[in-house]
Amino acid sequence: MKALTIWLTGLPCSGKTTLANLLFRSLLEQGVTNVEVLDGDVVRTHLSKGLGFSRADRDTNILRIGWVCQVLTKHGVCSIVAAVSPFRAGRNDVRAMVEKAGGPGSFVEVWVRCGVEECIRRDVKGMYAKALRGEIQQFTGVSDPYEEPLDAEVVVDTSTESPSKSVSRILEVVNRVTQ
């Protein structure tokens, strides 16, 4: 498959990692092996240990992931990224870097939309609870902003559609742009 970056952005617990892993499996099943999943939490360990959650640190984290994506894209490897990436400017910077390496259509932004109430209900790691009690500062959706995408290639709504439905809608777009 033509190299591209599928960038999943959304609130914590919106379902980004779930979709990233399902997308990865679906692509493997289609025989696509030039794919790497870059999960925000994992990447924080390897690339961004020591960075916090200030605006500047968040931007740095996103740019580092983006830098890896553009290297991979340049060499024909697809990246699937799951990262809150709350700021429009940061996402756009990454888009520019990747498209510079892979050409137009090589960056597919997916807004993983889910209302904050539903995210709080899921609260997989109990982070929202801590944020709501004020034990974590600068938590996106509670005490830090999330800038909704204006021009995402795909918007999926994980509070109303099944993960497999979301994945098939994302793959439709991916298959179209990589034709």
Place this chain on the structure above:
Amino acid sequence: MKALTIWLTGLPCSGKTTLANLLFRSLLEQGVTNVEVLDGDVVRTHLSKGLGFSRADRDTNILRIGWVCQVLTKHGVCSIVAAVSPFRAGRNDVRAMVEKAGGPGSFVEVWVRCGVEECIRRDVKGMYAKALRGEIQQFTGVSDPYEEPLDAEVVVDTSTESPSKSVSRILEVVNRVTQ
């Protein structure tokens, strides 16, 4: 070409970047296009801004580069790294990561050997002069240790041999391990 990482380690001004760029060009001339140069200085900008030169920060920097190398190796892309990487343990950690991704023979350590007197004479960016005047702390070769490789796959001596001679000796080993 089978993916591998060519890791050039040595003192500042020993000639790592020169050799990395020459290696890159030679491989391109051989028709090998799945190659990426990761130069220590460039990587510090994209992956390791904010890190200093303490032992811990140096190790973190090297591990980040190594993490990128193993992702690239895994997907069939060769990396050429030019980084002082003064500590044996850090280099061995990277070797383990890359070989885990690419199998035995996928990590070629090249010791770019050059006496510190000759490096001081070259002093491309005037950094040795500053370090000798005490204006830079923890400068490898002056006020910070360089642990010489014990089992490098290749040792080149840039004070006695020409860059093209060094490159051809490195490529000999590379071609042997990628057969």
